[in-house]
Amino acid sequence: MTTVLALDYAAALIFALSGALAASRAQLDLVGFAFLASLTALGGGTIRDVLLDRNQVFWMADPTPLAIACGAAVVVFFTAHLLESRQMVLTWLDALALPIAVAAGVRAATELDQSVPIVLLMGVATGCFGGLLRDIVSNEVPLLIRPGKLYVTAALAGAGTALLSASLTSNPLVPVLACIAVTFVLRAGSLAYGWRLPAYKPRPPRS
Amino acid sequence: MTTVLALDYAAALIFALSGALAASRAQLDLVGFAFLASLTALGGGTIRDVLLDRNQVFWMADPTPLAIACGAAVVVFFTAHLLESRQMVLTWLDALALPIAVAAGVRAATELDQSVPIVLLMGVATGCFGGLLRDIVSNEVPLLIRPGKLYVTAALAGAGTALLSASLTSNPLVPVLACIAVTFVLRAGSLAYGWRLPAYKPRPPRS
Amino acid sequence: MTTVLALDYAAALIFALSGALAASRAQLDLVGFAFLASLTALGGGTIRDVLLDRNQVFWMADPTPLAIACGAAVVVFFTAHLLESRQMVLTWLDALALPIAVAAGVRAATELDQSVPIVLLMGVATGCFGGLLRDIVSNEVPLLIRPGKLYVTAALAGAGTALLSASLTSNPLVPVLACIAVTFVLRAGSLAYGWRLPAYKPRPPRS
Numbered sequence: 001m002t003t004v005l006a007l008d009y010a011a012a013l014i015f016a017l018s019g020a021l022a023a024s025r026a027q028l029d030l031v032g033f034a035f036l037a038s039l040t041a042l043g044g045g046t047i048r049d050v051l052l053d054r055n056q057v058f059w060m061a062d063p064t065p066l067a068i069a070c071g072a073a074v075v076v077f078f079t080a081h082l083l084e085s086r087q088m089v090l091t092w093l094d095a096l097a098l099p100i101a102v103a104a105g106v107r108a109a110t111e112l113d114q115s116v117p118i119v120l121l122m123g124v125a126t127g128c129f130g131g132l133l134r135d136i137v138s139n140e141v142p143l144l145i146r147p148g149k150l151y152v153t154a155a156l157a158g159a160g161t162a163l164l165s166a167s168l169t170s171n172p173l174v175p176v177l178a179c180i181a182v183t184f185v186l187r188a189g190s191l192a193y194g195w196r197l198p199a200y201k202p203r204p205p206r207s
Numbered sequence: 208m209t210t211v212l213a214l215d216y217a218a219a220l221i222f223a224l225s226g227a228l229a230a231s232r233a234q235l236d237l238v239g240f241a242f243l244a245s246l247t248a249l250g251g252g253t254i255r256d257v258l259l260d261r262n263q264v265f266w267m268a269d270p271t272p273l274a275i276a277c278g279a280a281v282v283v284f285f286t287a288h289l290l291e292s293r294q295m296v297l298t299w300l301d302a303l304a305l306p307i308a309v310a311a312g313v314r315a316a317t318e319l320d321q322s323v324p325i326v327l328l329m330g331v332a333t334g335c336f337g338g339l340l341r342d343i344v345s346n347e348v349p350l351l352i353r354p355g356k357l358y359v360t361a362a363l364a365g366a367g368t369a370l371l372s373a374s375l376t377s378n379p380l381v382p383v384l385a386c387i388a389v390t391f392v393l394r395a396g397s398l399a400y401g402w403r404l405p406a407y408k409p410r411p412p413r414s
Numbered sequence: 415m416t417t418v419l420a421l422d423y424a425a426a427l428i429f430a431l432s433g434a435l436a437a438s439r440a441q442l443d444l445v446g447f448a449f450l451a452s453l454t455a456l457g458g459g460t461i462r463d464v465l466l467d468r469n470q471v472f473w474m475a476d477p478t479p480l481a482i483a484c485g486a487a488v489v490v491f492f493t494a495h496l497l498e499s500r501q502m503v504l505t506w507l508d509a510l511a512l513p514i515a516v517a518a519g520v521r522a523a524t525e526l527d528q529s530v531p532i533v534l535l536m537g538v539a540t541g542c543f544g545g546l547l548r549d550i551v552s553n554e555v556p557l558l559i560r561p562g563k564l565y566v567t568a569a570l571a572g573a574g575t576a577l578l579s580a581s582l583t584s585n586p587l588v589p590v591l592a593c594i595a596v597t598f599v600l601r602a603g604s605l606a607y608g609w610r611l612p613a614y615k616p617r618p619p620r621s
Contacts, residue, residue, distance in 0.1 A: 027354035029404035035331070035351075035359040050257060050464060051471055057258055063324040077407060117477040124449070132551065137339065139348050141553050144449075147441035152449040197443035200491060234561035236611035242538070242558075242566040257464060264465055270531040284614060344546065346555050 003176060004111065007104035008045050008058050009065055014097035015130045016041035016069035020076035021083075021090040022138040033073035039137060041069035044130035048105050048122050052112055094131050094143055095191060099183035102127035102155045103176045106162045116163060123159030127183070128152060150190035153197055158183030210383060211318065214311035215265050216272055219248035221304035222337045223276035227283035228290075228297040229345040237284050244280035245273060246344060251308050251337035255329050259319055301338050301350055302398060306390035309334035309362045310383045313369045323370060330366030334390070335359060357397035360404055365390030417590060418525065421518035422472050423479055426455035428511035429544045430483035434490035435497075435504040436552040447487035453551060455483035458515050458544035459522075462536050466526055508545050508557055509605060513597035516541035516569045517590045520576045530577060537573030541597070542566060564604035567611055572597030 019040030023033040042059050049057045059065045083089050105126025109119040128144055128151070135142040144151045162179035169175075189195040226247030230240040249266050256264045266272045290296050312333025316326040335351055335358070342349040351358045369386035376382075396402040433454030437447040456473050463471045473479045497503050519540025523533040542558055542565070549556040558565045576593035583589075603609040 024407040026352045027406050028352060029357070029360055029406045031360035031363050031404070032352070032358070033407070035335075038328075046258070051460070051474065053470070056260070060258065060321070060325055063322060066324055066328065080407060114474070115477060117480055118474055121452075121480065128449070136343060136550060137349060138352060142551060145440045145442060145446070145552060150443070151446070153443055153445035156445050197445070199441050199443045200438040200447070200494060231614040233559045234613050235559060236564070236567055236613045238567035238570050238611065239559070239565070240614070242542075245535075253465070263467070267465065267528070267532055270529060273531055273535065287614060343550060344556060345559055 003172065004104055004108045005058070005062070007100055007107065007176065009068060011045070011097050011101035011104055011126075011130075012041035012059075012065035012068050013072055014093050014100065015044075015134075016072035017076055018090045018093040018097060018131065019069075019134045020073045021080060021086050021093070022134050022140070023073070024076060024080040025086055025090075025140075026138050030074065030077050033077045034070045036134060036138060037073035037076070038066060038069040040130045040134035041065060041072070042130070043133040044101050044126040044128065045104065047129045048108060048126040051125070052109060052114070052122065054108070054112070091143065091191065095184065095187045098127045098131070098151075098155060098187060099158055099180040101130060102158045102183050103162065103179040106159050106179060107176060110166070119163060120156060120159045123162065123179070124152060124155045127155040127158075147199060148194070148196050150186050150196060154183045154186035154190065157186055210379065211311055211315045212265070212269070214307055214314065214383065215252050216275060218252070218304050218308035218311055218333075218337075219266075219272035220275050220279055221300050221307065222251075222341075223248035223279035224283055225297050225300040225304060225338065226276075226341045227280045228287060228293050228300070229341050229347070230280070231283060231287040232293055232297075232347075233345050237281070240280035240284045241277045243341060243345060244283070245276040247337045247341035248272060248276035248279075249337070250340040251333040251335065252311065254336045255312050255315060255333040258332070259316060259321070259329065261315070261319070298350065298398065302391065302394045305334045305338070305358075305362060305394060306365055306387040308337060309365045309390050310369060310386040313366050313386060314383065317373070326370060327363060327366045330369065330386070331359060331362045334362040334365075354406060355401070355403050357393050357403060361390045361393035361397065364393055417586065418518055418522045419472070419476070421514055421521065421590065422459050423482060425459070425511050425515035425518055425540075425544075426473075426479035426482050427486055428507050428514065429458075429548075430455035430486035431490055432504050432507040432511060432545065433483075433548045434487040435494060435500050435507070436548050436554070437487070438490060438494040439500055439504075439554075440552050444488065444491050447491045448484045450548060450552060451487035451490070452480060452483040454544045454548035455479060455486070456544070457547040458540040458542065459518065461543045462519050462522060462540040465539070466523060466528070466536065468522070468526070505557065505605065509598065509601045512541045512545070512565075512569060512601060513572055513594040515544060516572045516597050517576065517593040520573050520593060521590060524580070533577060534570065534573045537576065537593070538566060538569045541569040541572075561613060562608070562610050564600050564610060568597045568600035568604065571600055 016037035019037040023036040106123035109122035162175040223244035226244040313330035316329035369382040430451035433451040437450040520537035523536035576589040
């Protein structure tokens, strides 16, 4: 199994759990869970593959991620009532899936010998668009635009770390792991400790 | 004319009427009606064709569905004021277009010899994404995520029926008609009589 | 540099400024500004290129528009506090970018010898989808569906003007400039003086 595929599988699983939780908040039925889980799990990688014009979208060449997403939907359907706060679990699952999906996007673009800005962007897009679609379709304010949290910033930092570490070592797993670690630490630190970059703050015009 | 094309035409017409009604609710002008009608009419099939990497998106090879959508927009623009409840007519037009679009998606994927999960997904995607785009762009809660109604479930059941009946008969029209019938009956029964699958219900955690 | 590319650059710059202003309204950080600026700047042209199946999406063949969008995001991040009304500036930047993007879409489709309806649609889609994505992702009511304003109408009129003037002159710049002028005048007149087409008005049913 290729590295991109393994990462796509792992990201699909965790994003699918978050999508199914969004479906539980919207009180959908089991098929609704599977739909929102699949959309979240496959959305980012699909947009990446369409943009990169890869031979086939990853889950059409091999529908395993689709099966993973549906399985995750079933599990969440029967267990979500055990959770204290579905919104918090959703947010943390999203925080776990984001780094893996960023690594998958960086890796897929690197294998196609794309330029540095495109590799960065594919990392960010693969990471961010699945959760964005989940939030838009389930009619919630996207996690990505919640003020005062690192989201796209964490994804971009992770993608940059992957590129940097790829130039320092020939071991192909190092960039993957470094990307996941940096993205997750930034996103988790932002959620847990409020880490953030300076946000735009309206100030009175200079007089 | 191929079967897929005929189904795409019919789904385009009915989805366009629903999109134009959404435009009337948003008080747009005639071109706004045509835009929202076209987006609804062509959205699902476009996503299907991009994912399947078909030679050309269906309405670019032959712009008839675009003309149909614009014609439907004109008709609705001058007649929508005659309706008692635009939201109810919109919902029922959507319920009529969904089954036809599901059949078109299943058929298009079958003709490209896709695997069973991909065929099912293409049916669901072709059916659901047009209405989803309409609802998101017109800033409404998507019909698809309204709790307690069969929507994706009806689409999936119809797509499954198409596959099943295709294995039982060689007449290519049987799967199409069976798919439309099953999807419509489930969706209509859900709207009229409240048919539904068990939805996720929050229960207190086990103590 | 080709005309399409020059137009894509210009539209990217101005749309990016509008996207960055949307990010400032959502109080994002600098990377959030760059994300929303890039989505707005590249969204319309990306959808056009995917639909037209052009060899490569324009900003992947040449990432300059991406750099332009990120530069615009930085500028807005440090200057948006100087503005009296960000929403008004956003609306007018959008009104300026729309005509240029419509011209880019018309031109790109014309160069691929597409039929008249497809050329018109590509103009409208390239013009409208960037701003639509910006508004949906930043959780605002899309400018495009605000009642009583010319938006899609202005885009369509501009695209039509481009086609008409292309048949009257062999100078390839005339259609571009005519398209930009007509689209901008209609959109600006709508914003400043309330120009509009008759909108759908609910009337009581005939008795």
